[in-house]
Structure formats: C-alpha cells, structure tokens
Amino acid sequence: MKTLLLENILTAMSIQPNEKQKGIRIKNVTYDRSEIRSQTLFFRWNNRAVPVETIKKYKNVFIVTDTPFSQMESLNSNQIIMVKDLKDSFFKFTSYYRHLFNLPVVAITGTCGKSTTKEMLKHILEETHKVQATISSKNANCYNLPYLMGIDDDTDVAVFETAVSSKGDMTESCKYFYPTIGIMTMIDVDHTDKIRSFDTYLAEKAKIMEGMDNKGILILNSDDPYISAIDTSKFKGEIITFGKNKNAIFRIKKFQYHSSGMTFWMEFKQREFKGYIPGLGEHSVYNAVASIAAAAKLGVDIPYAIKRLSSYQHMRSHFQIIEGRNQITLVDDTWKSNPASLRKGLETLSRIALPSQRKIAVLGRMAALGKYADEEYEKAGHLIGASGIEILITKGFIAKDFEKPAIEAGVNPHNVYHFSDADEMKRFFDSFLIPNDIVYFKTGGDDSDFDDVIDYLRG
Numbered sequence: 001m002k003t004l005l006l007e008n009i010l011t012a013m014s015i016q017p018n019e020k021q022k023g024i025r026i027k028n029v030t031y032d033r034s035e036i037r038s039q040t041l042f043f044r045w046n047n048r049a050v051p052v053e054t055i056k057k058y059k060n061v062f063i064v065t066d067t068p069f070s071q072m073e074s075l076n077s078n079q080i081i082m083v084k085d086l087k088d089s090f091f092k093f094t095s096y097y098r099h100l101f102n103l104p105v106v107a108i109t110g111t112c113g114k115s116t117t118k119e120m121l122k123h124i125l126e127e128t129h130k131v132q133a134t135i136s137s138k139n140a141n142c143y144n145l146p147y148l149m150g151i152d153d154d155t156d157v158a159v160f161e162t163a164v165s166s167k168g169d170m171t172e173s174c175k176y177f178y179p180t181i182g183i184m185t186m187i188d189v190d191h192t193d194k195i196r197s198f199d200t201y202l203a204e205k206a207k208i209m210e211g212m213d214n215k216g217i218l219i220l221n222s223d224d225p226y227i228s229a230i231d232t233s234k235f236k237g238e239i240i241t242f243g244k245n246k247n248a249i250f251r252i253k254k255f256q257y258h259s260s261g262m263t264f265w266m267e268f269k270q271r272e273f274k275g276y277i278p279g280l281g282e283h284s285v286y287n288a289v290a291s292i293a294a295a296a297k298l299g300v301d302i303p304y305a306i307k308r309l310s311s312y313q314h315m316r317s318h319f320q321i322i323e324g325r326n327q328i329t330l331v332d333d334t335w336k337s338n339p340a341s342l343r344k345g346l347e348t349l350s351r352i353a354l355p356s357q358r359k360i361a362v363l364g365r366m367a368a369l370g371k372y373a374d375e376e377y378e379k380a381g382h383l384i385g386a387s388g389i390e391i392l393i394t395k396g397f398i399a400k401d402f403e404k405p406a407i408e409a410g411v412n413p414h415n416v417y418h419f420s421d422a423d424e425m426k427r428f429f430d431s432f433l434i435p436n437d438i439v440y441f442k443t444g445g446d447d448s449d450f451d452d453v454i455d456y457l458r459g
Contacts, residue, residue, distance in 0.1 A: 001149040002100060003027050006062065009041060010081065012096035013064075013089045020078045024060050029093070029149055036061060043090050044069065055079075064089060091175045094148060098178050101151055105158045105177050106294055107212075109170065109205055110185030110221075112341045113287045114139065114161040116279070116315055117185055120291035121159050124300060124308045129156035136315075137335065139163040144176040157298060162211075164204045165368070174211025181297060182208045183219040183290055186283075187226040188340035196370060206230045212237070219293050221286065222248045240297065242289045250293045255285045257351055260321060261314075264288065268302065275306035279314040280321070281348035319348055323459045327435035329357070332454050337366045337444030339376045346387040349440050353388075357438045360391040362425070364443025364450060365398035377401035385409020393417045395425065395449065422449035426456050433457075 006024040007017040027039040033051050036042055038058040044050060044065040052071040055061045062079050063069075066086040083089040098105075106121065108114045115137040122133045132150045134143070139161035151158055162173040187205055209218065215237040221227050223243035232239060242250040253272065255264040261278040264285045277288040288309055295305040314320065315335070322330040333345045346361070353359050361384060369376050384392060384406040392406050392415065400418055407413045419425045433439070439457070443450050 001027065001029065002097075002152045004029075004097075006041070006060075009093060009096065013081075013083065013092045015081065015083070015089075018078065021062075026060075026062075029097075029145070031090075031145065041093075043086065043093075045086070094145070094176045095178070097148060098151075098176065101153075101155065103151070103155060103157060104181060104298055105160065105179045106181040106183065106298075107160055107162045107174070107177055107179035107208060108183045108185065109162045109164065109208055110183075111188045111338060112336075112344065113185030113283060113290070114163065115335075116284070116318060117183060117287040117290050118159050118161055119315055120277075120288055120309060120312055121294050123312045124291060124295045124305045125157060125159075125298070127308065128300075130154050131157055131159060133159040134161045137161075140165075141169060141172060144173055148176045162208065164201065167200070167204060170204050170207040170211060174208065179208070179212050180216040181219065181294060182212055182216065183294060184208070184221060184224075184227050184230075185287065185290060186221050186224045186340065188338065188343075198372065202226055202230070209235045217297050219290060219297070221290070223286075238297075240293055242293050243286065250289050250296075252285055252289055255282065262288075266292070268296070273302055273306055276310045278310075278312055280319055280352060281344060283344045283348075284319075319345060322454065324439070324457045325459045326433065328433050328457065329438040330454055330457055331438065331440040333440065333442045334364075334447075334450045334454075337364065337442050338368070339366065339380060342366065342380055342442055343383060345440065345442055346383055346389070349438070350387045353438050354436075357436050358390050358434070359388055360393065360433075360437055360439045361389045362393040362395065362439060362441045362450075362453075363399050363402055364395050364447050367444030374401070378405045381405025381407075382409040385411050391415045391417070393419065393425070393428075395419050395443070395447070399443075422452040422456075425449070425453050429453070429457060 004026045006026050007022045010017040025039055026041050028037060029041045031043040031045045039060045042063050044063055047067055050063060050069045052074060062081055064081040066083050108118050118134055122131050125131050132155045147160055160177050162170055164170050214235045217238045218235055219240045221243055222241035222245040241248045244252045251267040253265040253267050255262050261276055262285050263276050266273045266289055277284055292305045296302055317332045317335040320332040322332055324330040381402045382405050386409055392411050394400050394402055403416050441450050441454055
C-alpha cells in the first residue's frame with residue numbers, strides 16, 4: 001500500500017479534517033479487526049464490535065463508523081471518524097486510492113476460465129512488469145480491498161478476477177478496481193441459487209461495461225452464444241474478439257492435443273502465430289488466446305507472449321494429469337463443478353483417453369444451480385453417456401442425480417456406483433481399478449474426501 005496522509009483521505013471522503021488529524025500517515029486500511037495495527041484506518045462494517053482495548057495498544061488508529069459503539073468514549077475523539085453513510089464514504093476512499101495510480105487494470109469475468117486466463121496473463125507480464133493480481137481462485141468480494149491496497153507506486157499493471165455470485169457483485173468490484181480492460185471468457189449457468197434467473201446472471205456479468213464507464217478495451221469470446229447476445233451498443237471503447245469465428249480479431253485457426261498440453265495456431269492481422277500451452281483441452285487454447293489478446297493491448301509483443309506461455313505452470317486441480325499407482329491415470333479437475341466446467345472436462349477426457357482405457361468418472365455435486373438444478377443434472381447425465389464414460393461413480397446424495405439420465409444415455413446400470421465417504425471409495429478402488437484405467441474426478445463442493453482419495457491413489 002502507498003502511504004497516505006489522513007487529511008487527504010478525509011478530504012476525499014468529503015470530511016473536513018481538524019488540526020490534530022493533519023500530518024498523520026496511514027499505512028494500512030482495512031475492515032478486518034484482526035489486521036488493526038499502528039497507522040491504520042479501520043472501516044467498521046455491519047456495526048460489528050470495535051476492539052477498543054486492542055486499538056489502545058497502537059498509535060494512530062482511526063475508526064470510520066456511521067453509528068456509535070461500545071467504549072467509544074474511552075478513545076481519543078480525533079480517532080473517531082463519524083460519517084452519515086459508511087458505504088458511501090468507503091467507496092469514496094476506494095475511488096480516491098485507485099485513481100492515485102495511472103496504470104492499466106484488467107478485469108476478467110466469466111463462468112469458467114477466469115483464474116486460468118488471469119494466471120496466463122500474469123505469467124506473460126511478470127518477467128517485465130510488476131503485476132498486482134488475484135491470488136489463485138480467491139476472487140470473492142472480501143478480497144477486493146486487500147487486492148486494491150496491494151497496488152503501489154511500483155505497480156505497472158493489475159489483473160483481477162471479477163466474480164459474480166450475487167446481484168451487485170460486478171458493480172461493487174468495479175468500484176474498487178475501475179478496470180481499463182475487461183475480458184469475458186465464457187458464460188453458462190452458475191450461481192443461480194442467489195441470482196434466480198440466468199438472464200439476470202448474464203446481465204450482472206455484462207455490467208462490467210458500466211464498471212468501465214463504457215470505455216477502454218473489451219475482449220470478448222466471439223464463439224460464446226451468451227456473450228454474443230450481450231448488447232454492447234453503449235460501449236464506446238474498443239471491442240476485441242477472440243475465438244474460432246472467422247471474424248474474430250484474434251482467430252484460433254486450429255489446435256492439437258499432446259500428452260500434457262496443446263499446440264495451437266492463431267491469426268491476428270493476417271499474420272499466423274504458432275504456440276504451445278501446458279494444460280489440456282480446447283478451453284485452454286481459448287484462455288491462452290484471450291491472455292495473448294490482453295497482453296498485446298498492453299503493448300507486449302505477440303511472439304514474446306506466446307513464448308512466455310510455453311513455460312506457464314498449469315493450475316492445480318484444473319484438469320491436472322497425475323500418475324497413479326499400478327499404471328492408472330488420475331485427472332484432478334476438482335477446482336470447481338458447474339455445467340460448463342463439467343462439460344469441458346468430459347469433452348477433454350474423451351479426447352485424451354485411449355481406446356484401451358476404461359473411462360471412469362467420479363463426480364460430486366455441481367454447485368449453486370437453484371431452479372436450474374434438475375435440468376442441468378439431466379443434461380450432464382446425458383453428456384456422461386454421450387462421452388463414452390464406462391463407469392460412473394457418484395459421491396454425496398445430490399450427485400446421485402447424475403445417475404438416471406446417464407443410464408438413459410447408455411451407461412450400463414451395473415457400472416454405476418454411489419458412495420458417501422472417502423473410506424468407502426478407497427476400499428472400492430483397491431479391488432476395482434486395473435492397470436491403464438483413467439479416472440476423472442470432479443466436484444463443486446470443496447469436498448476434502450476427493451483430495452483424500454486422489455492422494456490415496458497417487459503413484
């Protein structure tokens with residue numbers, strides 16, 4: 001974080017500082033009580049208790065609040081910043097801090113591909129730029145303030161995921177980051193437990209344009225039917241497209257599967273480029289080309305970007321190939337499970353499995369589907385059958401919903417099994433697996449039993 005003067009923060013929040021509040025340096029801004037230390041500005045959200053005795057141990061701690069709190073009178077009155085509207089004051093601060101820096105900020109959204117595209121772009125840039133970025137897949141709103149505070153005078157570019165799990169998430173994230181470049185990877189049903197309709201979910205994603213003040217650069221997957229349906233007429237910036245579509249500006253010409261990655265050919269401005277990306281699946285190529293497009297708009301030479309991607313470290317549990325014991329192959333795709341990611345995973349499994357391999361799918365529940373759950377489990381079950389899965393294993397009672405449509409689609413009912421815990425699965429695998437099997441794991445519930453079983457089966 002860049003060190004700030006308290007008087008400048010207060011002025012940005014439309015508060016007139018008094019003389020005793022001038023000349024004080026702030027080195028930490030937080031709404032997490034556990035992170036309070038000397039020279040901290042603390043925003044008191046949700047009328048939570050203020051750790052007054054802890055604050056007394058530190059020098060220059062200031063509390064921004066819109067309501068009184070217990071033991072408030074025992075603190076110095078200059079430490080209390082009383083405001084009419086805490087949320088309004090807070091976002092005045094985030095706007096002030098963000099606009100201290102004239103740097104490009106990339107915001108990446110979509111149902112799938114956010115984390116991988118972000119990691120790819122970060123990898124391209126970080127050899128020549130100081131990059132502030134989302135960590136792994138930690139993209140919930142509670143991380144936005146720490147990520148914003150991670151920007152300082154040495155930062156060259158910031159790359160953040162802007163996830164949508166409830167209404168208002170995109171608008172709120174953009175009030176932290178004010179992105180100059182937006183990327184939309186692909187969109188399908190997700191988070192419809194809190195966002196009741198898919199149309200509303202799609203509209204929430206599209207609010208990235210408003211968050212960019214309808215200017216800057218927007219990078220869109222031209223092959224995604226839902227993204228193509230978004231009204232971009234109010235966007236006054238530059239729109240860049242990527243995909244296999246012949247009109248895509250960054251056009252994917254073709255790709256080939258290899259043992260642990262993808263070779264791809266891409267065309268841009270009538271020039272063809274060849275690259276390689278670790279990580280299997282057509283979706284990996286889309287993520288790579290999206291990251292190349294963003295890097296190019298940030299001034300990076302395309303051949304350099306492609307060369308950097310060849311050394312990218314594929315993300316853990318994102319269709320991760322693992323050598324299992326007794327000559328079995330494990331595929332750990334447990335980072336997330338929604339209809340789109342499961343579809344991409346099964347498609348990729350079908351492409352890489354050899355005719356001699358038994359294809360075994362071990363599935364936990366898909367997450368956050370709301371009223372679309374029955375329809376999406378039925379679609380997924382039919383896809384399981386169409387993908388040539390020979391053995392289906394479900395874990396947890398919700399995942400049983402895969403079974404009936406999978407059997408309808410051709411999976412032998414005698415090859416469908418259900419388990420409730422890791423120990424049951426381990427005992428089953430001990431006697432069931434044979435050399436050359438390929439076992440695909442997918443769940444959306446942060447289920448540690450899957451990690452346990454995968455570790456048990458490792459070579």
